[in-house]
Amino acid sequence: MSSTPRRVEHHQTDRGYVPVYATGVVEQPWAQYSQTDHQVWDTLYKRQRELLPGRACQEFLDGVERFGLGDGGIPKFADLNKVLGETTGWELVAVEGLLPDEVFFDHLAHRRFPVSWWIRKPEQLDYLSEPDLFHDLFGHVPLLLNPIFADYMQAYGRGGMKAFAIGPEALMNLTRLYWYTVEFGLINTKDGMRIYGAGIVSSKGESIYSLDSASPNRIGFGLERVMSTRYRIDTYQQTYFVIDSFEQLFEATRPDFTPIYAKLREEVPHAAGDVLDSDRVFTRGNREGWATNADT
């Protein structure tokens, strides 16, 4: 870790007794996991590991293998950090859950990835409304072994600090970029359309829907297009944006966003399901089953 977290207090939470630091960081309380917790990990792991070959991109699958995420039971962050330390220099830090934006950005900018240490209950295998260990670790961490994606995540953290200083509209534009890439991104490979978004690979239902369903749009990635598109947090996505490569994503996001934020402020954002004349459309969704209430 580049800076030692300052211990501020101990917290008695409904998940047990853990020290909390100003950075939101805790020790992963590995000994506190129950047999049930380990079984939930194993069940979710097995399910996704069987489903994802031919669906997730190779970089993601390689990362899962390299980390040994299926060795049995909940992985120890310290073991995963050895692998990360030898490759891209990222470090996992355990947290209680979602962090304030500026704290989250600061972690990413310093190549620390916050991972919720607790795991969902057996009755929540298919859905829960906040990110848990399975989403954060299985979903996000494998791609941190890819050098370009690893650099993208750090650049995003730095960009986040900047957007935070500019204001809430800029932050919303940047959050949409994260949503449609890091969380729900698809990638067009020589072998076909593949998943790289963490929100998809950690969900059985969306791993199938995002590639196989006729409902959603699949549209070529464009920076301003994505930053001006609202999204849904309560249903599968109405639109997935497709990159050609991680290099493309990294290069597209390299320019200074300050003038883009200023420009987008003058424009009305697109609805989640909109298809524009200027879009490069891979598939146009048939909109079946779409909610009609407002997007975020």
Ligand code: PHE
């Ligand atoms: N280039 C962006 C900026 O100037 C920073 C950024 C990089 C944001 C990569 C997201 C992803 O704000």
Ligand code: FE
């Ligand atoms: Fe996530």
